[in-house]
Amino acid sequence: MADQCLFDFLHMEIVSHVYKEQQSNKEQVDSKDGALCISVLESLGFRVGQGLIERMTRDSPSFKDELDIMKFICKDFWTKVFRRQVDNLRTNHQGTYVLQDNKFSLLTPLSSGKQYLDQAPKYLAFSCGVVRGALCNLGLESVVTAEVSIMPSCKFQVVIQKLS
């Protein structure tokens, strides 16, 4: 089966393509272009997340509540996509969740420590999109952001958007 490192390499190529493409359109890349690249990567991930969750939950009964969905994301979904379970899930019970992964699979090949910390957001945008896409198809509109203070550990913050 598609071995994991094939996906890792593909992901790296995608990131580098998106940035190169942006660069070639302009002389200089400023912070606005950076944000654009992040959003392109995020939307790629979103589509992938949607597809994955549809296939994973095809034969399963519906979820009990929001927390139940989040637990599923942390366990089953994370294992399938990122090869391990989330290490820690915290919530304020008002729609904000923090998922901590101490050895995030897409950061481990990159660095261990603070070196290249400024490059980390590029390599997390896709994953944020995947999570948001998955949640979206389970009926939860959300905003997903990632935060790294020391690699390869990573915190994903999920804020569920309540439908008013």
Added chain:
Amino acid sequence: MSRQSNRTTDSKKMNSELFTLTYGALVTQLCKDYENDEEVNKQLDKMGYNIGVRLIEDFLARSNIGRCQDFRETADVIAKNAFKTYLGVTPSVTNWSPAGDEFSLILENNPLVDFVELPDNHNTLVYSNLLCGVLRGALEMVQMAVDVKFVQDTLRGDNVTEIRMKFIKRIEENLPAGDE
């Protein structure tokens, strides 16, 4: 928690879906970024090349395979080991040229196109062209220059997917080649 029991999606299968879907998203993005299919094909090949030059290391470390004696052995290793390890399929090796420098890999099913249908306006798109780049890049790292191209594709209505590989020359110098 009663639900847990009936979620036994095969994790390997899932990984391949992740790859397939991600690849699909990439091709879609490239089609947006470039105006014509030729450009997309070229870009896919280039990205594949970059993957190939790295993947070969992983492959050699994992498979414990030594130097191939001839091109026929190389063909077998590619089909039976490389494709099996990374894509979970074993293509058949056929249509050897009389000189023994050219052969075809026939894929009964191509995991990259699992969920794919090509729209009418992309009839010159070689969807799986990444594979050509991967093979070219990987073989270049073991001093073999090859020409790789798709000659049949199930996406275009052929019965099988056929990748044609042609041996060009041995690369003599051992200088590391730069990224493309």
